[in-house]
Amino acid sequence: MFKNIKTRLLVWYSLTLFLILVGFSFTILETFAMQNIKTVDAKLKAVAYDIEHDLDEYIHGNSEGFDEEEEFFINNLNISIFKKESSKISIIEKSSANLEIFDFKREYKTLFEELENSIRVLTYQSKKDKNIFIQVSTTLYDKVHPALHSLKNTILIVVPLVFLFAIFIGFIIIRKAFKPVKKIIDEVNSINTNDLEKRINSLNSNDELDELILTFNGMLSRIEESFSKIKRFSNDVSHELKTPLTVIRGELELGLRKDRTLEEYKAILTTVLEESISLQELIDSLLFLSNSNKDEIVNNFNSVQFDELLIDVIKDNNSLLKEKNISLEIKELNQTTVEGHNVLLKVLLNNLLQNAIKYSNENFNIEITLKDNSLEIKDYGIGIKDEDLEHIFDRFYMVDKSRSKKGYGLGLSIVKLIVNIHSFKIKVNSKYKEYSSFKIVF
Numbered sequence: 558m559f560k561n562i563k564t565r566l567l568v569w570y571s572l573t574l575f576l577i578l579v580g581f582s583f584t585i586l587e588t589f590a591m592q593n594i595k596t597v598d599a600k601l602k603a604v605a606y607d608i609e610h611d612l613d614e615y616i617h618g619n620s621e622g623f624d625e626e627e628e629f630f631i632n633n634l635n636i637s638i639f640k641k642e643s644s645k646i647s648i649i650e651k652s653s654a655n656l657e658i659f660d661f662k663r664e665y666k667t668l669f670e671e672l673e674n675s676i677r678v679l680t681y682q683s684k685k686d687k688n689i690f691i692q693v694s695t696t697l698y699d700k701v702h703p704a705l706h707s708l709k710n711t712i713l714i715v716v717p718l719v720f721l722f723a724i725f726i727g728f729i730i731i732r733k734a735f736k737p738v739k740k741i742i743d744e745v746n747s748i749n750t751n752d753l754e755k756r757i758n759s760l761n762s763n764d765e766l767d768e769l770i771l772t773f774n775g776m777l778s779r780i781e782e783s784f785s786k787i788k789r790f791s792n793d794v795s796h797e798l799k800t801p802l803t804v805i806r807g808e809l810e811l812g813l814r815k816d817r818t819l820e821e822y823k824a825i826l827t828t829v830l831e832e833s834i835s836l837q838e839l840i841d842s843l844l845f846l847s848n849s850n851k852d853e854i855v856n857n858f859n860s861v862q863f864d865e866l867l868i869d870v871i872k873d874n875n876s877l878l879k880e881k882n883i884s885l886e887i888k889e890l891n892q893t894t895v896e897g898h899n900v901l902l903k904v905l906l907n908n909l910l911q912n913a914i915k916y917s918n919e920n921f922n923i924e925i926t927l928k929d930n931s932l933e934i935k936d937y938g939i940g941i942k943d944e945d946l947e948h949i950f951d952r953f954y955m956v957d958k959s960r961s962k963k964g965y966g967l968g969l970s971i972v973k974l975i976v977n978i979h980s981f982k983i984k985v986n987s988k989y990k991e992y993s994s995f996k997i998v999f
């Protein structure tokens with residue numbers, strides 16, 4: 558019914574409070590009334606005993622009437638003495654304004670259950686003569702009535718006031734307790750996919766709400782991580798797919814330029830097929846790279862013939878080399894085996910070699926040295942300034958942003974990732990406008 562938790566709490570709180578206060582007032586009044594009845598009953602019994610004591614005088618008509626009203630300080634006291642033989646009831650003695658209630662079943666009885674006129678009656682069977690009954694009665698609330706009345710009035714005024722005051726205090730407490738919830742809602746609402754690095758500020762209260770904030774923040778971290786993984790993956794994909802797609806496109810354009818012999822078509826199709834296969838492998842590896850942690854990748858390591866892989870990569874980049882008229886000078890090519898992930902290592906070599914070609918001056922040599930425990934690729938080109946050296950492995954970092962068509966600043970960050978996964982080391986040695994050398998140590 559009430560959608561708002563605050564209202565619901567307030568309603569439940571008020572209802573409970575109302576019931577408690579009503580119950581409390583009722584109990585006080587009841588206890589007061591019961592106590593009064595007990596006192597009156599005790600007095601009535603005392604009167605009955607007193608009359609029983611002098612019963613002989615009443616039976617033989619020697620009494621001078623009842624004097625218990627003065628003796629016991631009871632107002633409106635009525636006394637009767639009956640004799641009951643089978644169904645016949647005869648009155649032996651009675652005070653003037655007598656009530657004749659012949660109820661022999663119950664000892665005590667209250668007549669007219671009203672505050673003003675209630676009368677308490679005791680019908681007492683004499684122990685001396687079982688046929689004799691002494692009936693004593695008095696008004697129940699005679700003296701107590703004003704006190705009971707004012708207690709009732711006080712309760713009627715005080716209880717609603719207490720009730721209203723408690724609701725007001727309750728309202729303030731509930732509002733105060735829910736204030737941080739509103740704050741949390743506002744902060745969560747202000748977070749969108751562009752600022753997932755934002756976190757909800759802790760209340761420093763160490764309570765359930767603080768725990769909720771911690772949980773929220775934990776969830777945000779996980780969402781941020783998967784978001785950046787997805788982003789990274791799409792960026793890496795677009796960066797890495799360029800090469801194979803360029804090769805496929807080049808081959809197809811070459812094939813379509815003029816009529817070719819069957820053999821030539823076969824050769825083109827074979828290249829396209831090989832490139833599509835490596836494209837597929839590449840996508841799988843990138844997916845693997847973005848979804849797996851280091852341990853998982855390491856568990857999939859094989860022995861890779863590194864020198865052969867290097868030759869493959871060089872072949873793949875032949876057209877780029879030709880375009881810039883760059884020759885490769887292989888200074889050393891040791892037969893080298895490393896433990897690693899074949900496709901990822903290919904990506905690493907490809908990126909390093911392509912950078913060397915991209916940033917080398919035309920007509921210059923690129924030197925490659927593969928030793929047992931290291932590979933060095935050195936080009937003579939634009940070089941890297943000292944202040945840029947520490948940033949070139951950062952994602953999207955490009956020294957010269959105007960040459961944006963040449964890259965996205967991702968290649969070296971992927972290289973670094975692959976180097977880390979393989980627990981290799983990478984060293985850069987460069988002189989601005991002269992040379993750059995990238996050395997991988999296995």
Ligand code: ADP
Pocket residue numbers: 912913916917936938939940941949950954955956957963964965966967968969970993
């Ligand atoms: P990009 O896609 O821009 O090449 P990389 O992450 O591969 O991105 O490289 C980052 C930056 O490092 C490049 O923008 C370039 O300025 C510099 N760099 C990388 N390799 C070389 C190199 N062999 N010679 C000179 N500068 C290089």
